[in-house]
Amino acid sequence: MRTIIRNGTVVREGERISADVLTENGTIRRIAPQIDEPADREIDATGCYVLPGFIDTHTHLDLDLTNTVTADNFETGTRAAIVGGTTTVLDFATQDRGMTLQEALDKWHRKADGKSSCNYGFHMAMSEWNEARKAEIDAMIAQGVTSFKMYMVYPAMRVTDGQIYDALHFMERKDCIVGVHCENYDLLNARIRELHEAGRFDPMAHAESRPDAVEAAGVSTLMKTAELAEAPAWVVHVSCEASLDEMETARGRGVEVYAETCPQYLVLDIAQYREPDAEKYIMSPPLRYAHDREALLNALADGSIDFIGTDHCSFTMAQKALGNGDFAGVPNGGAGIQNRAELVYTAAVRSGIISIEKMAALLSENAARIFGMYPKKGVLSEGSDADIVVFDPNVPHTISWKTNLHNCDNSPFEGMPVLGKTRDVLLGGELVVENGTLIKPHCGQYVFRGPSARPRK
Ligand code: URP
Ligand code: ZN
Ligand code: ZN
Numbered sequence: 542m543r544t545i546i547r548n549g550t551v552v553r554e555g556e557r558i559s560a561d562v563l564t565e566n567g568t569i570r571r572i573a574p575q576i577d578e579p580a581d582r583e584i585d586a587t588g589c590y591v592l593p594g595f596i597d598t599h600t601h602l603d604l605d606l607t608n609t610v611t612a613d614n615f616e617t618g619t620r621a622a623i624v625g626g627t628t629t630v631l632d633f634a635t636q637d638r639g640m641t642l643q644e645a646l647d648k649w650h651r652k653a654d655g656k657s658s659c660n661y662g663f664h665m666a667m668s669e670w671n672e673a674r675k676a677e678i679d680a681m682i683a684q685g686v687t688s689f690k691m692y693m694v695y696p697a698m699r700v701t702d703g704q705i706y707d708a709l710h711f712m713e714r715k716d717c718i719v720g721v722h723c724e725n726y727d728l729l730n731a732r733i734r735e736l737h738e739a740g741r742f743d744p745m746a747h748a749e750s751r752p753d754a755v756e757a758a759g760v761s762t763l764m765k766t767a768e769l770a771e772a773p774a775w776v777v778h779v780s781c782e783a784s785l786d787e788m789e790t791a792r793g794r795g796v797e798v799y800a801e802t803c804p805q806y807l808v809l810d811i812a813q814y815r816e817p818d819a820e821k822y823i824m825s826p827p828l829r830y831a832h833d834r835e836a837l838l839n840a841l842a843d844g845s846i847d848f849i850g851t852d853h854c855s856f857t858m859a860q861k862a863l864g865n866g867d868f869a870g871v872p873n874g875g876a877g878i879q880n881r882a883e884l885v886y887t888a889a890v891r892s893g894i895i896s897i898e899k900m901a902a903l904l905s906e907n908a909a910r911i912f913g914m915y916p917k918k919g920v921l922s923e924g925s926d927a928d929i930v931v932f933d934p935n936v937p938h939t940i941s942w943k944t945n946l947h948n949c950d951n952s953p954f955e956g957m958p959v960l961g962k963t964r965d966v967l968l969g970g971e972l973v974v975e976n977g978t979l980i981k982p983h984c985g986q987y988v989f990r991g992p993s994a995r996p997r998k
Contacts, residue, residue, distance in 0.1 A: 542566060542581050542970060549586025549931060552901045553593070553921040562591060564927035567970040571923060582972065584965055586931045592901050593921050594628025594928030594966070595882055596908040598801055599777060599850025601874065602632050603652045607697065608863060609872055612855040615653040615661070617948035618878055622853075623659040624946055624979055625879035626963035628928035629918060629988055631850075631908075633690055634663040638697070642667065642677040646684060650987070657985030659968065660928070662912070664720065666690040668697065670704035678715060685989030687715075687913045690777065692722040693759050694825070699726060706766045713772035716992035718799070718911065720775040723759030723784070724751055724826065733869050744819035747868035748811050748827040756826045757783035764791035764798065773797040773995055775911070778852050780806040780826035782836035785845060792845075797997050799847045799911055802837050804877055804884040805953055810834070813953075820861035821951040823871040824852065838888065841903060842895050847997075848908040849885060853878035855949040875953045879945045884954065886934065886961040897934075913990035927970035936962040946979070 546562040551572060561576040562569060571578075600622075603614035613621070615632075622630055634649035636642050642665055653661050665686050667674060681687075689712060691705050692698040700708075705721060712719050732750045736742075741749070760776055764787055767774035776788060779802045788798050809828045813819065822828055840846040854874025864871030877884075882904060889895045895903070909919020917926045937960050942952040966974035973981040 543579070544582045544584065544967065544970060544972065545576055545580040546584045546586050546591055546929065546931065549589050549591035551591045551921055552897055554906065555898050557898060562921065562929065564929070564967060564970045567927055569921060569923055569925050569927050572921060584931065588933065588935065589964060590897055590932045590934060591921065592930045592932055593905040593919055594930055594968070595626045595904040596914070596918065597622060597627045597630045597850050597853070597878065597881060598848050598908045598912065599803065599852045600630045600632045600878060601854035604633070604635060604854065606872060609856070609860050611874070612857050612860065612949040613853065613878070613947050615656045617946070618853060619657040619659045619661065619985055620979055620982055621879035621946040623966055623968065624963065624974055624977065626882045626930040626932060626966060627659055627878065628930070628966065628968055629660040629662065629914070631662045631664055631688070631912060633666040635666040636668055638668045642674060642681055646681065646686065654987065656983065658973065658979060658982045659985045660988050661985055662988035662990050664688040664690050666698065668700070670700050670708050675711060678711070678717070682715060682717065685987070687717045687990050687992055688720065689717060690720045690722070694722060694724045694726050694729060702762060702766060705763070706770050709767055709770040709772035709774060713770065718773055718775050718993040720777040721763050722777055723763050724755050725758035725762070728755050728758060742867040744823060744868055745814040747823050747871070748814050750868070751825060751827055753781035753783040753829060753833065756781055757787050760784040760787040764788065764796050767798065768794060768796050773799065773998070775799040775801065777801050778803050778826060779837070779846065781829045781833040785836055785840050789845060797995065799997065800845060801848050801850050802846050803850055803852045804881050805875060807834055807837055808884055808888050808957070809953060818858065818951065820864065820871050821858065821875060822953055823861065823868060823873060824875045825873045838894050841889055841899065846903070847911065849881065849903050851877040851881050855947055857950050876942070876947050876949045876951065877953065878947060880940050880954055882932065882963060883959040883961050887959040891960055910994040910996050913992050913994070914988060915994060918988070927967050929967040930963055931965040932961060933964045934961045936960070938962055
C-alpha cells in the first residue's frame with residue numbers, strides 16, 4: 542500500500558519544508574519537493590502542516606481506583622486520542638500493592654490489546670520498591686517497558702524518598718527513566734486537616750490544600766534525590782513556576798531532569814474552582830495562577846519543558862460526586878486526550894510563543910527520544926513509521942465533551958474556542974482518520990520501547 546501526502550508543509554526536526562511524503566507498507570519511503578511515483582492513495586495537504594504523529598506521554602486508561610474505574614478505557618480513550626492526532630499513548634500500567642509487575646503488565650495488555658485505535662506503550666507505575674520488584678525490572682525491559690513512575694502521594698501508591706532514591710540509582714544503570722509525581726505528602730495532609738477543621742470542603746479548598754509550595758517541595762526533594770543517586774529524573778505534570786525554579790536551580794548543579802507539563806496548566810486557572818461543576822477540575826496538581834501559566838508557556842519556548850502529556854484520567858460528573866461534597870474524596874483527574882494538539886497550537890503557536898517545529902518537538906520528537914522510540918517514531922524521516930498527522934491550522938472550533946469521542950460527560954476545556962484541528966491521520970501507513978472522522982478503529986499496535994536516549998545527559 543502506497544500513499545502520497547502532497548503539497549503540505551512538512552515539519553521535521555527543527556525545520557519546515559514544502560514537500561510530498563510517500564509512505565509504503567507502514568513506513569515513510571521518501572520525502573521530496575515533488576514525488577512523481579504511482580500510489581494507491583493521494584492526500585492533498587495544501588494549507589496544512591504534515592507532522593509526526595503525536596505522542597501522549599501521560600494517560601490513565603481503564604485505571605481502577607478503590608471505589609471506581611476511570612470513565613475511559615482503551616476503546617474510548619484511544620478513539621478520542623487518534624482523532625486529536627495522537628498516534629501513540631504511553632499509559633500507566635499500575636502495580637497495586639501485593640501484585641507483581643508482570644501481573645500488572647499482563648493486566649494492561651488485556652485492557653489494551655485489540656481494542657486500541659492508536660498505538661500504545663506502557664510506563665509501569667509501582668506502588669512498592671523492594672528486592673522482589675527490582676528482580677522484575679529486566680523482564681519489564683525485555684517486554685519493552687523502559688520507563689517507570691513513582692508517587693510521593695496517594696496512600697495506595699506512595700513510596701518513600703529512600704525507595705525513590707534506590708529506584709533512580711538502579712534504573713539509571715538499566716538505561717531506564719523514572720517519573721515522579723511530586724507533592725509533599727505531610728504538608729498536603731496538614732493542609733487538608735486545617736481546611737477541614739475550618740469547615741472547608743469545597744472544590745477551591747482542593748487547590749488551597751496543595752498550593753505551589755507543596756508541589757515545589759516535592760520537586761526540590763526529587764532534585765536532591767536524583768543528585769545523590771547520580772541519575773536522571775522525570776518530573777511528571779509540572780504545574781507551576783515554583784517547580785520550574787526548583788528544576789532550573791538543580792540543572793545549574795548538573796542534575797539531569799526532564800520535565801513534562803499538561804495543556805490544562807497552560808490554559809486554565811484556579812478561578813475555575815468557583816464554577817458550578819468545579820469537581821471536574823479536581824486534579825493533582827491543581828490549576829494555578831496566571832503567572833504560572835505564563836512561566837510554563839515561556840518554559841516551552843526556552844526548552845526547560847521537554848514534553849507535554851495530557852494526564853487524561855477522566856471521570857463522569859456522577860463519579861466526581863463520589864466525594865459527597867468533600868474535595869478530598871473526589872476522584873482526581875480530568876479529560877483531555879483529544880484536545881492536546883489544538884490547545885497547544887492555539888495557546889503557544891498561534892500566540893507566537895513557540896514555532897510549529899517546537900510544537901512537533903514537544904508533542905512528539907522529544908518524547909520519542911526520552912522514551913526509547915526514536916527514530917521509528919517522533920520524526921518524519923525516511924525509514925520511520927508512517928504515523929503522520931495532517932493538521933489544518935485555520936479551522937476555528939469550540940471544544941465540547943459532546944463532540945469529543947471520550948466516554949465522559951464533561952471536559953475541563955468545555956466551551957473553549959481553539960484554532961487548528963487534526964484533519965487526517967495515518968497510523969502505520971493506514972488512513973485511520975479522514976476529515977476529522979475515525980474511519981478505521983482498532984488499528985493500534987503495542988509499542989515495544991528501547992532504552993531512554995537521555996538527550997540532556
Ligand atoms: O489528578 C490526577 N493527576 N490524577 C491522575 C493520577 C496522577 O496523579 O497522575
Ligand atoms: Zn500524578
Ligand atoms: Zn497522571
